Amino acid sequence: MFPFAGKAVEIADRSGADFADIRVVETRRQTLSVRNGEIGAINDSVTLGFGVRVLYKGAWGFASSDVMTAGEVARVSRLAISIAKASASLKGRPVRLAAEPAYRDFWQTPFIKDPFSVPVEKKLTLLFAIDRVLRKDRRIRSAVSGMNFIREHQWHMTTEGSEIEQVLLSSGAGFEANAIDKGEAQSRSYPSPHGGQILSMGYELIESLDLAGNAERVREEALALLTAPRCPEGKKDLIIYGNQLALQIHESVGHASELDRVLGYEESFAGSSFATIEKLGKFRYGSPIVNLVADATLPGGLATAGYDDDAVKAQRWHIVKDGILSGYMTNREFAGRIGRDRSWGSCRADGYANIPITRICNLSLMPGDVPEDALISDTKDGVIMENNKSWSIDQKRLNFQFGCEIGWLIKNGKKGAMIKNPTYQGITPAFWNSCDAIADENSWSLWGVANCGKGEPPQTAMMCHGGSPARFRKTRIGVGA
Amino acid sequence: MLSHERICDRIFRLAGRRRTEVIVTSTCSALTRFADNVISQNVADTATEISVRVLDNGRVAKFSLNQPSEASLRTAFSGADLILKTQKKDPRLLPLPRPAGLKENRSVFFPGTADLTPSDRAARAVSFAGKCRRAGAVGFGTFENGTRMVTVANSLGLRAFHRETYAAYSVTARHGDGFGWAQDYSCDSGRLDFERVDRAALDKALRSAGPRAVPPGRYTVILEPSAVANLLLFLGIYGFGARFYQEGQSFVSGRLGKKVLNDKLTITDDAAEGPSAGMPFDYEGVPKRRLVLVDKGVARDLAHDRQTAREAGVRTTGHALPMPNTYGPLPSNLVMAAGDRSLKEMIRSTKKGILVTSFHYCNPLKPITLEMTGMTRNGTFMIENGRISYPVKNLRFTESVADAFNRVEAVGDRLESFLLWGTVSAPALKIKDFNFSSATMF
The missing domain is CATH 3.30.2290.10 (PmbA/TldD superfamily)
Incomplete structure (x- = not known):
């Protein structure tokens, strides 16, 4: 594919571009789902296309196409140059990219079992089996189980001499039961909501999840939630479990630390960030036990790759160290604004048709030193919340409110009654500063986020967040209409 | 190609x-x-x-x-x-x-x-x-x-x-x-x-500088069309898709022909003409019918595809998404009918209330009751004695859209269209006792 891509680099070089790159991307996706005994999705898709990005006299242009001919590469490259010239009509300081060596490399996601080689029949048999268990009670009015697999083959070539070929693979699966009775509706999912667990692995992930073995429990918990007491209103110590902690990290630290957002470049869409650059190295984001690490080398991470889409080699760095804001998600364009001569490498594009933008990398809360049991036994008046159901945060990433699938009250160190519709609300720095205990590495797990939206035109990216259950003192819970 | x-x-x-x-x-x-x-x-x-x-x-x-x-x-x-x-x-x-x-x-x-x-x-x-x-x-x-x-x-x-x-x-x-x-x-x-557009955005920015904090609570609100469109989108998806209805997941379930919203509200789905017009057939090639989802507060129609129509014993309305799918049919050319009050008149008639330009990051907490949360954004103002008196810091609402749309006091006379999930066209609304559950710092 590099000879095909070379045409774009050649045209950009001849035009006097400061920098240009072309990304050719072939994406294969397989999506399967079963809903209430019927096939809800059964799609195998392959797309191929390319995007050309040109930096001309300090201004950007980007164009893409799915017509794979030499003539079209030339047309799209010239279009990207003309768009960059139009961008120059409203230009601030010229864009200067942070330096990065040129690489010629191949990288691929390690996996054991190629998910595309596993027969669809086998996958559907498992999904139908789960569906039957979930719908054994008439009050389960809808049950959805699904799997999805993505293989993205990228060829990235830059005017600086990089030629990087990568094959990124991910697998995902999960299910959800919706119980409805007497005007009440409750849902429960496994391993996590919003499509289930997804990681950069092969089919071995699906085999490790014991999906069928959890279906009965999920059904019974969804039914039990129908008659469970409501989440009380007030302030309690909150212990966050499961993928809800991932969403908390994602919304209140991940997006808040995207440097393009911090600098105002997302203001017109999802907003900016309170974590402004003068706070770097000084601002107490959380309590001293809070360490949040971005890591593009993390095994299984959905943002794990050899290189980002700026052709920067994968790295690991702190966003919050010992509670202090210590880093950002960066691309090569903005790294210089915080005095860095190299990007941390967190710039990615959605497929071939989008320009690379700063994205959240894999971002995890480092484990603490408390056994999970001790986290509960040390809590006098608290609540556990697990698995996200609803999320919302303001345009500076300060005021957030989350709803979860399920909760349990804690009284005098004992996990007690199940509660329904648990919600909590807070202000980001105050919340992370109230974190007084994090369970140890034995409880640490990684959760995939497959639907992170950002940018205009909108792009979707995937990343992971890891963590052990963590406790936040005196949190406002039970917010309702 | x-x-x-x-x-x-x-x-x-x-x-x-x-x-x-x-x-x-x-x-x-x-x-x-x-x-x-x-x-x-x-x-x-x-x-x-x-x-x-x-x-x-x-x-x-x-x-x-x-x-x-x-x-x-x-x-x-x-x-x-x-x-x-x-x-x-x-x-x-x-x-x-x-x-x-x-x-x-x-x-x-x-x-x-x-x-x-x-x-x-x-x-x-x-x-x-x-x-x-x-x-x-x-x-x-x-x-x-x-x-x-x-x-x-x-x-x-x-x-x-x-x-x-x-x-x-x-x-x-x-x-x-x-x-x-x-x-x-x-x-x-x-x-x-x-x-x-330029004038409106710049004027709001100038007027909303130096916002004051106000306590959360229940206020009369005047929601500009963008804020209404955001809520209407969720109302259309979770309220009037036939699959959600048939499974008892909609606030309308079992209430067709009954009053579900304030009688000042009429909501249609119309792909053929009007401000939300678009593709006149669904993803099975079936012509889209104009739906009167809510007629003066009364729930009338649902969006059907052939599958939900067969289960209900009715004709499809041509609202299928690409098959197969897990969502069922959905309306995607929503219009809330304009009323007879200008935004100025709504403000003038308000003793104490909050003017909301738009909402940010709205999400349902309980789809069955359309209880949602989201933030105000881009210009939020206190109204006192019929006048905009000062800008306020942004507030989070936690509110059932179905309940709020039953407390409508006035409907704006001008529609605005937004490209959301499909096209949504909405007027401004004046609603009493709208619940703001918390505040933010700016």
Whole structure:
């Protein structure tokens, strides 16, 4: 594919571009789902296309196409140059990219079992089996189980001499039961909501999840939630479990630390960030036990790759160290604004048709030193919340409110009654500063986020967040209409 | 890329005797984005997606691709055959629909809109940034235009073709700690009112600087059209999709023909004409019917596809998403009918209340009661004694949309359209006792 891509680099070089790159991307996706005994999705898709990005006299242009001919590469490259010239009509300081060596490399996601080689029949048999268990009670009015697999083959070539070929693979699966009775509706999912667990692995992930073995429990918990007491209103110590902690990290630290957002470049869409650059190295984001690490080398991470889409080699760095804001998600364009001569490498594009933008990398809360049991036994008046159901945060990433699938009250160190519709609300720095205990590495797990939206035109990216259950003192819970 | 007709011909020739449905979608889009008074992203994209559904006596397989060569199509059909062969038969799976009389919607395609150049878009960004600079403000925004073509065809002879253009101009101004935002959207870029949008955003930013904190609680609110459209979108999805209704997941479930909202509200779904017009058929090629979802507060119609219609014993309304899917049919051309009150009159008639320009990051907490949460944004103001008295810091609402839409006191006389999930057109609303559950710091 590099000879095909070379045409774009050649045209950009001849035009006097400061920098240009072309990304050719072939994406294969397989999506399967079963809903209430019927096939809800059964799609195998392959797309191929390319995007050309040109930096001309300090201004950007980007164009893409799915017509794979030499003539079209030339047309799209010239279009990207003309768009960059139009961008120059409203230009601030010229864009200067942070330096990065040129690489010629191949990288691929390690996996054991190629998910595309596993027969669809086998996958559907498992999904139908789960569906039957979930719908054994008439009050389960809808049950959805699904799997999805993505293989993205990228060829990235830059005017600086990089030629990087990568094959990124991910697998995902999960299910959800919706119980409805007497005007009440409750849902429960496994391993996590919003499509289930997804990681950069092969089919071995699906085999490790014991999906069928959890279906009965999920059904019974969804039914039990129908008659469970409501989440009380007030302030309690909150212990966050499961993928809800991932969403908390994602919304209140991940997006808040995207440097393009911090600098105002997302203001017109999802907003900016309170974590402004003068706070770097000084601002107490959380309590001293809070360490949040971005890591593009993390095994299984959905943002794990050899290189980002700026052709920067994968790295690991702190966003919050010992509670202090210590880093950002960066691309090569903005790294210089915080005095860095190299990007941390967190710039990615959605497929071939989008320009690379700063994205959240894999971002995890480092484990603490408390056994999970001790986290509960040390809590006098608290609540556990697990698995996200609803999320919302303001345009500076300060005021957030989350709803979860399920909760349990804690009284005098004992996990007690199940509660329904648990919600909590807070202000980001105050919340992370109230974190007084994090369970140890034995409880640490990684959760995939497959639907992170950002940018205009909108792009979707995937990343992971890891963590052990963590406790936040005196949190406002039970917010309702 | 081949024409849609040639793509379909090739697929049906290779499909042979298989029962086959083809959906071809082509987009040609461009977007100029600016931030901090500088063009920050400037992109253009050309893409075609082809999806093929194959049915075989109660069995289904589907594949999608964007490189429809003979070789790749043959490989994809072989894969589909294998899936069909090993699949259990589902007696509930419907056969393909037969051709129905379709009218092309010519009111939504404007060649001039498709032809806007990077320089045309950049000129608007330059103009707004200049106005912001002169006012001591900073400008952000996007100007997007494009063309979308959709063909739905099947091996029973059904052929449905639609094309539309779109242009959307959206700007945000920041003046110190004040924010203002405005937008315009149309199928015809010639109808965009750039001057009004620029003026509205800048004026709001200037007026919203120095916001004061107010305690959360229940307030009379005047929601401008953007805020209403955001809530209406969720009401349409969770309230009036027939599958949600049939499973008892909708607040309307079991209440068709009954009063569900305030009698000042009438909500339609109309793809053929009006401010939310668009594709006049669904993703099975069935003509979309105009729906009166709510008639003066009374729930009347639901959005059906052929499957939910069969279960309900009614005719489909032509609201199918691409099959198979897990959501069921949904309305996507929503219009809340305009009322008779201007925004000024609503403000004048309010002793104490809050004016909300738009909502940010709304999400349902309990879809069955349409309890939602979200933040105010881009200009939130206290109204006292019939006048806007001062800007306020943003607030979070936690509120049942169904309940709030029962407490409507006035409906605005001007509709505004927004490209959300489909097109949503809405007026301003005045609502009493709207619940703000917490506040933020700006």
